[in-house]
Amino acid sequence: MKKLLFLPAFLFTILLCPATGPSQDWTSLQEAFRKVKSVQADFLQKRRLQILKDPLLSEGRFFFDASGSLRWEYVKPLRTVMLQKGEAVRLYHFTEGKWKPEMTQAVEARRMVLAEIQQWFQGRFAENKVFSHSYSPGPPARVALTPREGINRFIQRIEIVLSVKPGIIDRVEIEESGSSRTSIEFRNVEINPSFPSGIFEKP
């Protein structure tokens, strides 16, 4: 389960990577990365499955603070939220007019995965034991991530397409085994915003 949860965990990470203009090299990219202290954005997720003619569309938003807090929230078609603050990870689902905690084993697995990817938040891709990376300056600039042994049974390739505007990611494409794919397009991205108190603690 832990390995499989790398997908959402990895998504969180790559959303938070600061992007650079097409002329910037990898070192500059990482330098920009270190300047990001917080991020918020809306997203549209398209999940393509072999057995579905039309993709599954989900809309949501996320908030990240480099001190180790994350709020990953879907607003359509399901209303769910994952909150991480330090070591604690909690999941909630909105039903019958109120937020209800999700008591699943996935909570613990997610906590472990998210703890591991704190490295990624700091741009330490070279230290990552799950994916190897390559950078293409473009345009558009792209970061390709190739899974190492083990995770490649589930994910074949991930590509992050960067905006020309530093700190902005246009979209992420994830290719899985079979013909399943997921793309996430980002909108209204804000770098280093201030967050209201409790956003990482209360659904």
Place this chain on the structure above:
Amino acid sequence: MTRRRGLYILVLSVLAVSLGCARLPENSVSPGSSPDLSFCYAGFPAEPWESVHKIEATIRGGVFSTLLGVTRGDPSERRLHSILLTPEGFILFEAELRDGKIRTLKALTPFDSPAFTRGLMEDVTLIFLCPQGKPASWRIKGDGTRTCLWESPDGSRTEVKGSMELGWQILRRDNQGGVTREVSLNGPFVQGLASHLELRAFQPAAYELRMTLLQTGP
């Protein structure tokens, strides 16, 4: 006096008959006269379909989980292909039913036991595919409610009752008559699929699934 006593007996008789009809056991299904049994299958999709459901699962003890369920089915071939995903879109479980055999394509812990696979695919079959063969008995009540009963060689029974207007209820009983599954299908119906449905399992494990149709297609 004799006329009055006759009238009294008549009124009592009518009341007795009326009460007797009203108190017929719910599961007392008697053979009907109509050879057209299409009403027995009205609560199930008739053509190939694909669907996406929100699934809210509650297991005995109060454990609560929300998942996405994707299903593609072909009623004429009795084929099903089902996928369970997290809200983030990650596949937890994938299996198909073809030629009466269940094949697991992907299953992660804790969804990787043969018992889970069999139980899930039996639930999906109960919800989306009408029971095999012709019903053993059926009836249409005065209020338009239909009841159809299928009997399996192993003694288990499946009862489908309701109407498109009121929704449908599916009861699955074991060979001792105990209810093992109860499904409520409520409209509006889209391509034969209920917009809202609830499945309650009583044995061998107790759990409840509340499903909301999010997306459907051919």
